Amino acid sequence: xxxxxxxxxxxxxxxxxxxxxxxxxxxxxxxxxxxxxxxxxxxxxxxxxxxxxxxxxxxxxxxxxxxxxxxxxxxxxxxxxxxxxxxxxxxxxxxxxxxxxxxxxxxxxxxxxxxxxxxxxxxxxxxxxxxxxxxxxxxxxxxxxxxxxxxxxxxxxxxxxxxxxxxxxxxxxxxxxxxxxxxxxxxxxxxxxxxxxxxxxxxxxxxxxxxxxxxxxxxxxxxxxxxx
Amino acid sequence: xxxxxxxxxxxxxxxxxxxxxxxxxxxxxxxxxxxxxxxxxxxxxxxxxxxxxxxxxxxxxxxxxxxxxxxxxxxxxxxxxxxxxxxxxxxxxxxxxxxxxxxxxxxxxxxxxxxxxxxxxxxxxxxxxxxxxxxxxxxxxxxxxxxxxxxxxxxxxxxxxxxxxxxxxxxxxxxxxxxxxxxxxxxxxxxxxxxxxxxxxxxxxxxxxxxxxxxxxxxxx
Numbered sequence: 001x002x003x004x005x006x007x008x009x010x011x012x013x014x015x016x017x018x019x020x021x022x023x024x025x026x027x028x029x030x031x032x033x034x035x036x037x038x039x040x041x042x043x044x045x046x047x048x049x050x051x052x053x054x055x056x057x058x059x060x061x062x063x064x065x066x067x068x069x070x071x072x073x074x075x076x077x078x079x080x081x082x083x084x085x086x087x088x089x090x091x092x093x094x095x096x097x098x099x100x101x102x103x104x105x106x107x108x109x110x111x112x113x114x115x116x117x118x119x120x121x122x123x124x125x126x127x128x129x130x131x132x133x134x135x136x137x138x139x140x141x142x143x144x145x146x147x148x149x150x151x152x153x154x155x156x157x158x159x160x161x162x163x164x165x166x167x168x169x170x171x172x173x174x175x176x177x178x179x180x181x182x183x184x185x186x187x188x189x190x191x192x193x194x195x196x197x198x199x200x201x202x203x204x205x206x207x208x209x210x211x212x213x214x215x216x217x218x219x220x221x222x223x224x225x226x227x228x
Numbered sequence: 229x230x231x232x233x234x235x236x237x238x239x240x241x242x243x244x245x246x247x248x249x250x251x252x253x254x255x256x257x258x259x260x261x262x263x264x265x266x267x268x269x270x271x272x273x274x275x276x277x278x279x280x281x282x283x284x285x286x287x288x289x290x291x292x293x294x295x296x297x298x299x300x301x302x303x304x305x306x307x308x309x310x311x312x313x314x315x316x317x318x319x320x321x322x323x324x325x326x327x328x329x330x331x332x333x334x335x336x337x338x339x340x341x342x343x344x345x346x347x348x349x350x351x352x353x354x355x356x357x358x359x360x361x362x363x364x365x366x367x368x369x370x371x372x373x374x375x376x377x378x379x380x381x382x383x384x385x386x387x388x389x390x391x392x393x394x395x396x397x398x399x400x401x402x403x404x405x406x407x408x409x410x411x412x413x414x415x416x417x418x419x420x421x422x423x424x425x426x427x428x429x430x431x432x433x434x435x436x437x438x439x440x441x442x443x444x445x446x447x448x449x
Binding site: 127129130132133134135136137138139140143147150151 | 280299302303306308309311312313315316325329373377
């Protein structure tokens with residue numbers, strides 16, 4: 001018991017000392033996750049909107065596929081992109097493997113189905129009169145779609161927060177595509193996994209506490225938005 | 229006199245329902261009442277006129293306009309559903325929506341919103357939350373939101389369905405006055421006496437077929 005409580009106290013002390021290694025891991029996690037979510041929003045929101053508003057042959061299959069992608073293990077995404085980015089892969093010449101860009105690419109692939117699915121659910125749950133009302137007031141299809149997004153904005157924000165929560169807590173993509181390089185691709189999750197295995201339990205615990213705080217803040221936001 | 233809109237040989241069908249309109253002309257500054265039993269096709273005809281659904285055959289012309297762009301034509305027609313939807317935000321936000329799309333300046337928007345709300349009897353409602361209004365007030369705001377755009381053609385689907393008996397005469401009076409603001413109105417109703425009270429011309433639709441145009445006086449209700 002002493003081991004745990006002592007480690008916890010040491011971890012808090014490490015956080016409060018603004019340890020550079022901890023700060024770097026937190027920064028890398030936050031910025032890769034933020035960039036990935038912004039890119040996922042650019043693709044996921046219109047895709048979810050399109051899927052919710054259009055009815056076409058194969059629509060159900062596409063939705064089922066999207067649901068399946070939500071449950072895709074992160075290591076599988078990491079594996080596929082590793083194949084693409086490795087030297088022998090089709091994108092090997094870009095030299096992206098083990099860079100933050102590769103991690104962002106993987107996290108974007110992970111987040112797009114989550115964002116699209118949440119937006120799709122919001123569109124399905126939205127009042128079907130929004131689009132027609134906007135159209136009768138002179139809106140084009142695009143303007144009416146923007147109005148629909150305004151009407152479901154809390155749901156869309158919840159989609160982005162849910163995607164962010166998934167991305168910042170994942171380890172498979174960051175490990176396989178980032179490689180846990182100190183000061184470059186070391187995220188909170190990869191650092192926890194590897195430093196703990198090296199016996200640096202306090203270091204891992206301090207990052208775990210920060211990750212827990214981030215998850216708590218994200219879920220608090222999500223709860224507030226879902227209540228609105 | 230040049231009509232505001234004319235419909236020629238319209239044919240629309242969906243599963244077992246079929247709507248046909250051989251010929252219909254709507255003239256400026258008049259009120260038309262679309263009557264018919266449930267499922268006769270009143271709402272469908274209004275939605276076709278609002279350019280929300282495309283008929284399989286036939287054409288709708290707006291003789292005054294030179295464009296064939298549907299998005300541009302849709303700016304001349306506004307349609308208010310039986311249970312209208314108000315956007316989130318204030319009453320003023322709702323009325324401003326269509327004006328913004330038309331590029332109307334802020335001062336002019338505020339002036340028109342104020343004027344239109346007073347026309348529909350909702351003075352001082354600008355900052356009220358749209359989602360907190362009663363169904364009657366919602367109906368009036370939806371009417372104001374359409375009216376503020378000064379459309380050539382205003383289509384109302386059973387506009388008095390959500391209005392209580394006490395407010396109905398005032399609403400009918402408003403419908404009768406709308407041509408003074410340069411608007412042509414088509415509204416659907418089941419109440420033939422209401423048509424007479426508003427002084428509208430009858431457009432009777434039965435089993436998906438539009439019958440001839442008659443005035444209330446002709447019918448001698």
